[in-house]
Amino acid sequence: MSSSVEAITVLSSDGDEFKITVSAAKLSKPLNWMLEDVCFSDDCDEVPTIEVNSKTLVKVIEYCEKHAPRANSGASDSDAEELKKWDIEFMKMDVKDILFHILMAANYLHMEGLYDLACQTAADLMKGMTVSQIRKIFHIKNDFSSEEQEQLRRQHPGCSFD
Amino acid sequence: MxxxxxxxxxxxxxxxxxxxxxxxxxxxxxxxxxxxxxxRTFISNHLNRTLIQASNGHKGSLFFQFFLERNLRWRDPPREYAYSLYSTSNQQTDNHFSFERLPLPSLFFSLDRCAMFVGTCNGLVCSDYYSPSSDSINILIWNPLLRKYVVVSKPIMTLNKHVYIRGFGLGFDSRNNDYKVAVLMQFVSRQHNDYLEVYSLVSRSWRSITISVPKFFLEIGCPPVFVNGAMHWAVCRKKDGSIQRSILSFDVTEETFGELTLPLQSNEESNTTTRLLVVEGGRWLAVVNRLRKGTGYLLHIWVMKEYGVTDSWTEILHCDPRRYRGRLEDVLALTSNGKGIMRCLDGAIVLVDPTKESMEPIGHQKVYAAYAGSYVESLVFINKEFDALSL
Known part of the structure; x- marks a missing residue:
């Protein structure tokens, strides 16, 4: 492994090129393997493709670059606090448009921290949603009859279904 | 993708x-x-996740039954004021503390006396109601959030005038994924041996436990606390002419008794009363000692930071109740960040921060007695019918 390499180039599924620093790429196991396998010989001209679209990959790389220093060296409490605030800002995004893609990317790239953060963000957004909003964002068809739905309401009188 | x-x-x-x-x-x-x-697997995974977060100081909360009338007697017919039920949410990050009112099952109002809450475990609460007309105990296990409950059949041993005290508790047997109610009975005559029965929600029946109950006196009016897989009772016994206090434990999975030593100070003082205290999140065992001093008393609160390790008892709060405005009367529970939820002499509920010696009112102004238990949200009983009387 050559120590002179500080950043590598990767391709998104849309074919766009992105740069990611080696320390940031280490947050993902598959990316790390990719680095070791492919890109550390100086004459390597092969650019690895990551099966994540450009829009999502930008966000994933942004997350990695922000979290890499802390993941590699540990951090003080004030840093952790600052990072928490950054995460909250970072996660302010549209559910269907981008959050679901981040979830899938974090899952595919084995990024535990981002996956956990994205799952929690999705849960926080969903908890206030109505049943029909949930059906819409998850592309779910209502397969209950109206009698069954009425029965469900009767079973859980303490809970709002709207 | x-x-x-x-x-x-x-x-x-x-x-x-x-x-x-x-x-x-x-x-x-x-x-x-x-x-x-x-x-079932989802319900159990969801609960385990909540319990882990609760033990880390998040998502844990408390269950309260507040009695809002001063002269309430157990013989009185049940009314709303005896059943003021709340859970708390304590967001550590923004230091926000709030009560959420819980609805009551309609069954409670058909009883001829008040039911008393005696135990909490995994989002379930257990109430005990004694019927004088049929001379029997009725026990309810209830998920207040889902408003679903199960009525437990009557214990084998009937209650009679020979029973001096009965200690109820609710616990979870993690090996068999079973909720259990234990009833410990002590008799007026010490010639009768103490007696323990266990109800299993899986088998839906009572069983007497054959191992003998260690010789202790249960402290009156002190419901057991379920921590670390065991129910705990504050007990005492006479030894060499003096009263020795300790904690009796009953492991709900193994069905064995154990004994835990109290912090040193509480044993040394003879003019002390000791009560077990509930900690938000259910992670720790805690005790409150009321030490009489002159015409008043001092409160000492200890937490057992490492279960079963006597040296890990840590004093987290001691105060002279008279130094606080409104005069602290009773400690109801501890929050996971070490604040005390207390009741003042005038019935106000306050949150006391021992590090700042400060207190703030939280919600209620006229509470004359209360039951508190540690509580977490759970989906247990979601498959049961609403307000159903049978399993």
């Missing part, structure tokens, strides 16, 4: 992080989600 259909394993991961009320609502999204949310 061109579309945005989430794979089922990711959907499951997200659902595990949703609060109970949202999950109940989402049982009506579609059949698949309904079966997923009401599945």
């Amino acid at each position: 061109s579309d945005n259909y989430l794979p089922p394993e990711i959907v499951l991961e997200i659902l595990h992080r949703l609060p109970v009320k949202s999950l109940v609502k989402f049982t009506s999204v579609c059949r698949a989600w309904n079966s997923l949310i009401t599945d």
